[in-house]
Amino acid sequence: MTPAKNLLTYSYYPGCSLHASAKEYDESTRGLFKALKIGLQEVPDWLCCGATPAHNVDELLSLSLCAKNLALADGVEGDLAVACAACFSRLKVTQHHLADNDAKRTQVEYAIDGKVNLAKPVKHLLEILAKDFGLDNLAAAVHKPLSGLKVACYYGCLLTRPPDVPQLDCVEAPTIMERVIAAAGAETVDWSHRMECCGANFTLSRPGVVLKLSGDILQSAKRAGAHCLMVACPLCHGNLDIRQKEIEEATGERFDMPVFYMTQLLALAVGVSPSKLGFDSMIVNPLPLLREKGLV
Amino acid sequence: MSRIGVFVCHCGENISRTVDVEKVAAEAARIPGVAYATDYKYMCSDPGQGLLKKAVAEHKLDGIVVAACSPRMHEKTFRNAAKSAGLNPFLCEMANIREHCSWVHEDREEATEKASAIVEMMVARVKKDRKLVPITVPVTKRALVIGGGIAGIQAALDIADAGHRVVLVEREPSIGGHMAQLSETFPTLDCSQCIMTPKMVDVANHPNITLHTYSEIEAVEGYIGNFQITVRKKARSVIEEKCTGCGVCSAKCPQKKIPNTFDKNLGFRPAIYVPFPQAVPNTPVIDREHCTRFINGKCGVCQKVCGPGAIDYEQEDRLIVEPVGAIVVATGFELYSISEKPKGSPIKGYGEFGHGTIPDVIDGLTFERLASASGPTGGKIIRPSDGKEPKQVVFVQCVGSRAREKGISYCSKICCMYTAKHTMLYKHKVHDGQAYVFFMDARTPGKSYDEFWRRAIEEEEAVYIRGMVSRLYQKGDKVVVMGSDVHVGVQVEIEADLVVLATAVQPRAGADTLAQKLGISYDSYHFYSEAHAKLKPVECATAGIYLAGACQGPKDIPDTVSQASAAAAKVMTLFARDELEREPIVAKVNERNCVACLYCKKVCPYGAVEEKEIRDRQGNLIRVVAYVNPGVCGGCGTCQASCPSKSVELDGYTDEQIMAMIETL
Numbered sequence: 001m002t003p004a005k006n007l008l009t010y011s012y013y014p015g016c017s018l019h020a021s022a023k024e025y026d027e028s029t030r031g032l033f034k035a036l037k038i039g040l041q042e043v044p045d046w047l048c049c050g051a052t053p054a055h056n057v058d059e060l061l062s063l064s065l066c067a068k069n070l071a072l073a074d075g076v077e078g079d080l081a082v083a084c085a086a087c088f089s090r091l092k093v094t095q096h097h098l099a100d101n102d103a104k105r106t107q108v109e110y111a112i113d114g115k116v117n118l119a120k121p122v123k124h125l126l127e128i129l130a131k132d133f134g135l136d137n138l139a140a141a142v143h144k145p146l147s148g149l150k151v152a153c154y155y156g157c158l159l160t161r162p163p164d165v166p167q168l169d170c171v172e173a174p175t176i177m178e179r180v181i182a183a184a185g186a187e188t189v190d191w192s193h194r195m196e197c198c199g200a201n202f203t204l205s206r207p208g209v210v211l212k213l214s215g216d217i218l219q220s221a222k223r224a225g226a227h228c229l230m231v232a233c234p235l236c237h238g239n240l241d242i243r244q245k246e247i248e249e250a251t252g253e254r255f256d257m258p259v260f261y262m263t264q265l266l267a268l269a270v271g272v273s274p275s276k277l278g279f280d281s282m283i284v285n286p287l288p289l290l291r292e293k294g295l296v
Numbered sequence: 297m298s299r300i301g302v303f304v305c306h307c308g309e310n311i312s313r314t315v316d317v318e319k320v321a322a323e324a325a326r327i328p329g330v331a332y333a334t335d336y337k338y339m340c341s342d343p344g345q346g347l348l349k350k351a352v353a354e355h356k357l358d359g360i361v362v363a364a365c366s367p368r369m370h371e372k373t374f375r376n377a378a379k380s381a382g383l384n385p386f387l388c389e390m391a392n393i394r395e396h397c398s399w400v401h402e403d404r405e406e407a408t409e410k411a412s413a414i415v416e417m418m419v420a421r422v423k424k425d426r427k428l429v430p431i432t433v434p435v436t437k438r439a440l441v442i443g444g445g446i447a448g449i450q451a452a453l454d455i456a457d458a459g460h461r462v463v464l465v466e467r468e469p470s471i472g473g474h475m476a477q478l479s480e481t482f483p484t485l486d487c488s489q490c491i492m493t494p495k496m497v498d499v500a501n502h503p504n505i506t507l508h509t510y511s512e513i514e515a516v517e518g519y520i521g522n523f524q525i526t527v528r529k530k531a532r533s534v535i536e537e538k539c540t541g542c543g544v545c546s547a548k549c550p551q552k553k554i555p556n557t558f559d560k561n562l563g564f565r566p567a568i569y570v571p572f573p574q575a576v577p578n579t580p581v582i583d584r585e586h587c588t589r590f591i592n593g594k595c596g597v598c599q600k601v602c603g604p605g606a607i608d609y610e611q612e613d614r615l616i617v618e619p620v621g622a623i624v625v626a627t628g629f630e631l632y633s634i635s636e637k638p639k640g641s642p643i644k645g646y647g648e649f650g651h652g653t654i655p656d657v658i659d660g661l662t663f664e665r666l667a668s669a670s671g672p673t674g675g676k677i678i679r680p681s682d683g684k685e686p687k688q689v690v691f692v693q694c695v696g697s698r699a700r701e702k703g704i705s706y707c708s709k710i711c712c713m714y715t716a717k718h719t720m721l722y723k724h725k726v727h728d729g730q731a732y733v734f735f736m737d738a739r740t741p742g743k744s745y746d747e748f749w750r751r752a753i754e755e756e757e758a759v760y761i762r763g764m765v766s767r768l769y770q771k772g773d774k775v776v777v778m779g780s781d782v783h784v785g786v787q788v789e790i791e792a793d794l795v796v797l798a799t800a801v802q803p804r805a806g807a808d809t810l811a812q813k814l815g816i817s818y819d820s821y822h823f824y825s826e827a828h829a830k831l832k833p834v835e836c837a838t839a840g841i842y843l844a845g846a847c848q849g850p851k852d853i854p855d856t857v858s859q860a861s862a863a864a865a866k867v868m869t870l871f872a873r874d875e876l877e878r879e880p881i882v883a884k885v886n887e888r889n890c891v892a893c894l895y896c897k898k899v900c901p902y903g904a905v906e907e908k909e910i911r912d913r914q915g916n917l918i919r920v921v922a923y924v925n926p927g928v929c930g931g932c933g934t935c936q937a938s939c940p941s942k943s944v945e946l947d948g949y950t951d952e953q954i955m956a957m958i959e960t961l
Contacts, residue, residue, distance in 0.1 A: 163701060173636070173647025192769030192776070195648070223771070 009039030011076035015087035016048050017234035024278025028263035031272040043073045049090040064111040066094035079121040085233035089158040091122045096165045126176050138183040143271035145185025148293050152189050152226035153177035156236045157197050184269035191224035193217045198239040214239045215247045218255045228258045241283045258286035298423050299331035301357040305339035305364035314398040316408040323412045331355045340370050345377040352381035359422040363391040363415045384427035391418040417957040424953045430877040435521040436621035437871045445473020447626035447845025447860040449495050454864030456504035463618050466509045470575035479668035482717045483748035496576040516813050520840030521621045521876045531611040533582035538606035541578035545598035554586045560662040563672030568598050622840050622867040629846035632696035632800035643703035649768045655681040657795045667721045677725050679794045686793030690777045691715045692765050693735040696800030709850040711798035712739045716749045719758035731758040734765050734779050801850035824848050834863045842866050881948050882929040889943040890921040896935035904928035
């Protein structure tokens, strides 16, 4: 239910991961938005965005899945809020691609048996927090500043790329995650692998690649003195968190680096109870670190 | 009844491919007043012009329409032909059926119809053309050269050696430009200072050259042969006539830690300084932004120690007005930087290379200062972060150049060669060091250029990797270079001690502002435009203004010097005459109708309109009218369009002529 007094209201597309392996991302997002009094209403009957497989196999399928979701979202009030970096990317790419391609648009409209509507703004949570809600308002809502916590903000491949499509921030040197988490009182580190690929779907077909790439990311974050990583993508989270033990075995280096979804840290800072943030479903246990910093 | 001749040109196949030229000629022959019409393959050729001359005599023609290309291309050619046939040249007009017709249309029938219409319009205009006599104006045999780099120096010396006076204006405190910053030059590896500084001395000593350094162009007025320029001589705080260049002031200046921009901020300089020891003139300048005296009034050491009493804290900018007949623009280039650009800028920075925040990632010019014997390290190659000698150096070509995604599509032309040179200079100084080069293509068209590049690989053992670099980041005291090797098809990672970026060549900041003062055109990157890419490579479309060096496009030293000498030759050609003929296409005021509202004065972009008083014989003022100075009028017709009483008209473009043209449609 969306309370009427909310200033900001969004329709919400969680995507498959947030209903499954990234449940804690979904829970913390809802908790955070409730605490900030931002309305969030899930799009009814949404479909998978197609993620990486669809556009590799069949472009029309990939575009149609997203176009259908956009059409469904049309029935819900507010701009479309998206948490997962891949869903966000696919929805934005679809809008971008269909905006200047009439032939493709006709095909997609035939496939989904309805009109394509590209007018609905698709926004990543970061954009909502930094631009719509505002960093000052965010800072004002913080009850428990994340002081002393050194966070390495990890963007991955899809949040800002390809150029001109998501238009979230500077393509190769964004700062939006740093700005958002700094508003919650955390310290951010300047590190080299903020934009490197974690290995993504190779985690299933060629795990060795992921061990190398995600290992480099963990090493770089550790080198920069970070206590933890902060991500906005369920797949990156999987690779960095679930595979961390394997990476430690492969490199012989111990990281012990919790990997948070950004909404978990922000929700904690605005006073959402830690028991509702899914810390228990993380593989690298974050509680020792959070206890040490007096945050739980 | 007029007797007009119409000549339709095929332009090889350029026109005849789309336009039925025989039909256009046949149609033209039926227009009342046309006495003769024909077509020919190349009207501009000798037989084509001969055809025109013969027809004038045989058919007693009193007007000519050549239906061919743009008048910008060949109006002069055909007017000269008409003149030699005994006709007033201004009775010959061109109907543009190439740029305005055949090149832009595909349908032959429609294009032919349009070509006939264009011809008919021009026939209507020629019928009402008046005989005009060229205006003669005197030529001031004195040239202005803007920019004291190698281009400006070469142009100034050539013109001055021919016996003409030259005013050379340089923005920096010394002439020399970028070439003075270079270490050694390709493809012969001779030292830049050794070939540059004697030329700088020649400029200083030349009796025909007036040098204004630390000066900028404030305003430009006038036209070919008769420009009037205003130079702002910025306050140096040092009286040039008194200063002996002893250098005591710089040595005693308590401010010592100001980043030296000539050394690309690798070293420091005092607040009163000459940019480099071989500077011309060897007169220091006070950097008022950093001088304690100017910040809080609490110093004055340089004035105390100066023997000749040359320091003048009260000095102000001076404006100097100079009449000149020709202008050579040689404002040069600057290097693109990978730093973050303002929001909305069409050119983007390199976030993936750290936006310039990694200390051991430098640009090519900084490497030149490191390698230069007169540089801040005395020619020792060390890294800026910790002063250690780098053992692995990665050079990255095409940074910003040929990078459409960053907003620059062009090739900067000089980087392939200077990067090859850098690998050699590095190997000569660090024998156990290894140079790597990431490159897209090696572009080495030039005399002895490809041999030079091969030498870098084969003899000096530079490793060339064909591929682009995706990311640079700091890892400990190394800079990690991530790139691809497209020949082998693998990703490459090199831990480098130093990374040198061959960044794009861009026009100087403010190039657009200067162009607007001069009234010359520039492209979207702000490189100045030549009048014709192939046949007029040094002239601007604005008469009397010539281009030299990298302000027109990226260029190496040999090309720059060639163009500078070419620009000088053009100036000398102009100065070979005492008087110039100007086109008489100027506006004239009908004084009987003019009510002196002076709207024309407000809109005239050339400042050619004056107020004229009409007096009777006793000297009593009867009324005031507008007057157009024919020497200044640019013939644009803006006054004609704005005049409410239709009292001012441009010869050759009168309202009557334009209406007659419209009526044919």
